[in-house]
Amino acid sequence: MSTEEEQQVSEAQIAVHWREEEFYYPPAKFIGQANASDPAILDRFSEENFPECFKEFADLLSWDHYWHTTLDSSNPPFWKWFVGGKLNASYNCIDRHLEKNRNKSAILWAPEPENEEIKSITYQELYHQVNEFAALLRDFCGLKAGDRVTFHMPMVPELPVSMLACARLGVIHSEVFAGFSGASCGGRIADSGSHVLVTMDSYYRSGELVDHKVKADEAIATAHELGFDIAKVLVWRRYPGKYGSKTPMVEGRDFFVDEVLKDFKGKIVSPVSMPAEAPLFLMYTSGSTGKPKGCQHSTGGYLSYVAGTSKYYQDIHPEDTYWCMADIGWITGHSYIVYGPLALGTTTVIYEGVPTYPDAGRAWRIAERLGVNIFHTAPTTIRMLRKLGPDEPAKHNYHFKHMTTVGEPIEPEVWRWYHDVVGKNEAVIVDTWWQTENGGFLGSTLPGLQPMKPGSCGPGVLGVFPVIMDEDGNEVEAGSGRAGNMCIRNPWPGILQTIYGQPERFVQVYYEKYCKDRNSKDWRDWPYFAGDGAVKAADGYFRILGRVDDVINVAGHRLGTKELESASLTVPEIAEAAAVPVVDELRGRIVEMYVSLKPGFQPSKEISDKVTKAIETEIGKIARPKNVWIVQDMPKTRSGKIMRRVIAGISNFTDAGDLTTLANAEVVEGIRHHVQSEKLAKGDVPRELSPAEIDEIKAFGSAE
Numbered sequence: 001m002s003t004e005e006e007q008q009v010s011e012a013q014i015a016v017h018w019r020e021e022e023f024y025y026p027p028a029k030f031i032g033q034a035n036a037s038d039p040a041i042l043d044r045f046s047e048e049n050f051p052e053c054f055k056e057f058a059d060l061l062s063w064d065h066y067w068h069t070t071l072d073s074s075n076p077p078f079w080k081w082f083v084g085g086k087l088n089a090s091y092n093c094i095d096r097h098l099e100k101n102r103n104k105s106a107i108l109w110a111p112e113p114e115n116e117e118i119k120s121i122t123y124q125e126l127y128h129q130v131n132e133f134a135a136l137l138r139d140f141c142g143l144k145a146g147d148r149v150t151f152h153m154p155m156v157p158e159l160p161v162s163m164l165a166c167a168r169l170g171v172i173h174s175e176v177f178a179g180f181s182g183a184s185c186g187g188r189i190a191d192s193g194s195h196v197l198v199t200m201d202s203y204y205r206s207g208e209l210v211d212h213k214v215k216a217d218e219a220i221a222t223a224h225e226l227g228f229d230i231a232k233v234l235v236w237r238r239y240p241g242k243y244g245s246k247t248p249m250v251e252g253r254d255f256f257v258d259e260v261l262k263d264f265k266g267k268i269v270s271p272v273s274m275p276a277e278a279p280l281f282l283m284y285t286s287g288s289t290g291k292p293k294g295c296q297h298s299t300g301g302y303l304s305y306v307a308g309t310s311k312y313y314q315d316i317h318p319e320d321t322y323w324c325m326a327d328i329g330w331i332t333g334h335s336y337i338v339y340g341p342l343a344l345g346t347t348t349v350i351y352e353g354v355p356t357y358p359d360a361g362r363a364w365r366i367a368e369r370l371g372v373n374i375f376h377t378a379p380t381t382i383r384m385l386r387k388l389g390p391d392e393p394a395k396h397n398y399h400f401k402h403m404t405t406v407g408e409p410i411e412p413e414v415w416r417w418y419h420d421v422v423g424k425n426e427a428v429i430v431d432t433w434w435q436t437e438n439g440g441f442l443g444s445t446l447p448g449l450q451p452m453k454p455g456s457c458g459p460g461v462l463g464v465f466p467v468i469m470d471e472d473g474n475e476v477e478a479g480s481g482r483a484g485n486m487c488i489r490n491p492w493p494g495i496l497q498t499i500y501g502q503p504e505r506f507v508q509v510y511y512e513k514y515c516k517d518r519n520s521k522d523w524r525d526w527p528y529f530a531g532d533g534a535v536k537a538a539d540g541y542f543r544i545l546g547r548v549d550d551v552i553n554v555a556g557h558r559l560g561t562k563e564l565e566s567a568s569l570t571v572p573e574i575a576e577a578a579a580v581p582v583v584d585e586l587r588g589r590i591v592e593m594y595v596s597l598k599p600g601f602q603p604s605k606e607i608s609d610k611v612t613k614a615i616e617t618e619i620g621k622i623a624r625p626k627n628v629w630i631v632q633d634m635p636k637t638r639s640g641k642i643m644r645r646v647i648a649g650i651s652n653f654t655d656a657g658d659l660t661t662l663a664n665a666e667v668v669e670g671i672r673h674h675v676q677s678e679k680l681a682k683g684d685v686p687r688e689l690s691p692a693e694i695d696e697i698k699a700f701g702s703a704e
């Protein structure tokens with residue numbers, strides 16, 4: 001390790017000092033009805049019972065053929081769960097509930113326009129819709145088990161219908177968040193080798209009927225450039241029979257689903273019995289380097305894990321009305337809108353639009369109207385609802401027994417508003433820490449048994465044993481006040497099986513850092529490296545600080561610095577680009593770009609606008625930078641590496657740190673003056689940063 005790297009590493013490990021928060025205890029009423037209220041469950045899932053403890057999760061499912069081996073760890077880190085078992089995910093989420101609950105709502109869909117009716121889809125109706133679409137995928141598209149299909153679908157019931165239809169056939173779905181650009185969808189089509197794209201003509205967002213089909217054409221063009229062609233595009237229509245997009249349909253390639261489905265009315269498709277280890281879906285996410293990674297999730301392990309965690313951590317009972325306001329285009333939606341809740345036979349609410357549209361009372365009107373009693377969202381949304389309508393919840397007659405926060409650290413202040421105002425002091429809260437790669441929760445309190453602590457996710461979940469490690473692989477002691485890298489000592493059933501098509505990258509990203517012996521067949525030698533910094537309090541609760549791998553978490557969405565930088569470099573005038581995170585009151589972090597120009601070009605607003613546009617085109621509007629700073633020269637090390645922590649410090653008005661390792665320290669003052677004076681003039685100064693945030697900024701860029 002070079003001196004420069006050592007320097008950065010030690011910065012990443014600076015001690016953090018917390019004000020310890022008080023515990024909050026779950027209300028007696030909640031405990032009285034909780035799925036986990038007997039502490040014996042903690043013993044059943046203790047380390048000495050690993051991995052057999054997970055039988056309890058697998059037994060929540062219906063298996064066509066029961067499994068013989070709980071965990072096969074003979075080829076680490078390619079773990080196999082419930083080996084020998086066969087099952088079908090669609091059967092588990094639909095068919096098995098029909099006998100008792102066919103007329104119960106499986107999905108309640110709230111369209112964004114408030115004058116449109118709420119749509120209830122019963123389990124019986126879901127069964128028919130899924131069967132018909134599965135027949136279409138099989139007989140019209142020729143899809144079979146193991147094939148991949150890309151979805152680029154918004155928050156409409158046709159998305160879970162499409163997912164479950166694939167699952168029925170053993171076809172692997174890969175949903176791309178609808179807000180992502182056509183180009184990023186195209187990259188995922190090519191990477192997954194999908195021959196079919198399922199999309200939608202239009203959907204509502206902030207009162208506007210968005211033309212979505214246009215992105216399909218962009219996606220196909222990008223996939224084509226990458227050497228991959230789509231055979232069929234299936235277009236669901238927001239209003240069947242009425243096309244809501246200006247983009248022409250391509251003869252022989254594009255088909256309206258509502259028209260083709262007419263040939264499949266009443267068709268029933270037997271669920272294909274899949275091995276537990278058969279992949280169920282891919283979900284792409286950003287990492288520090290390279291293109292997004294296709295996290296491959298299994299059928300048996302994943303479904304068992306989301307069913308178990310939905311039961312004990314979301315406290316879902318079949319009679320609950322459960323609303324997770326995340327997008328199904330993210331892992332949270334896959335696990336905790338679709339697969340987990342439906343596997344347990346509950347009613348899951350899907351809302352099409354923006355939580356604050358047309359006003360900050362919307363979410364609470366939906367909750368009241370539908371009788372939602374379990375509510376799930378992200379800190380960014382909570383911060384937004386608090387800012388726009390701090391008194392709104394009290395005006396609405398809903399009662400939550402349980403609430404979740406997920407995806408980003410939540411400030412204790414915001415947590416308390418969530419608890420007192422949204423939860424009306426009646427609801428228990430779980431702060432669930434996990435990742436796209438994990439399938440389900442990894443860190444959370446067990447709501448009926450473990451008290452809550454604002455700002456901390458709590459201990460590891462049942463059967464999951466986290467540890468904080470320093471750079472040398474030594475455990476950082478609980479209560480030491482020192483931060484380190486969050487790792488999980490053991491495999492769990494929901495873990496990704498691999499990065500699609502890149503097994504070496506899978507081993508390298510998650511295991512190389514702390515693997516004790518590459519030849520070892522013992523899972524104890526293969527801790528999972530999560531890429532998050534964390535501290536562990538003396539009571540065993542973890543507080544997650546944020547990514548340590550140059551991934552920027554904007555409103556709970558992971559954006560890789562490399563992706564942002566490569567998008568900027570598609571602008572012909574740009575010579576170099578660096579992305580940095582800036583602390584933001586509402587969205588947690590936002591992106592700022594620093595770029596330098598090729599010789600002969602002068603800085604102009606036109607060029608910075610081009611950079612913004614390129615990022616929107618390559619990734620999507622969620623990645624739009626707050627500012628694009630054109631600088632003459634980037635601060636660099638002697639080996640030519642851009643020191644992102646220095647510019648990150650400037651953008652956040654924090655100390656830029658040690659400059660002695662820079663080859664061109666003289667440029668720093670000029671950049672600081674240029675950036676900060678413009679920000680001051682615009683009133684664009686971040687709030688005072690916490691010690692942990694200062695540490696994060698100081699360490700930014702050290703992962704490279």
Ligand code: PRX
Nearest residue numbers: 406407408409431432433434435436544547
């Ligand atoms: O940095 C952590 C943060 O979000 C990252 C995972 O992002 P993604 O794969 O998009 O999945 C989000 C939904 C599961 C993590 O590496 N993160 C997630 N949950 C929390 C969190 N940070 C703090 N507290 C959480 N509860």
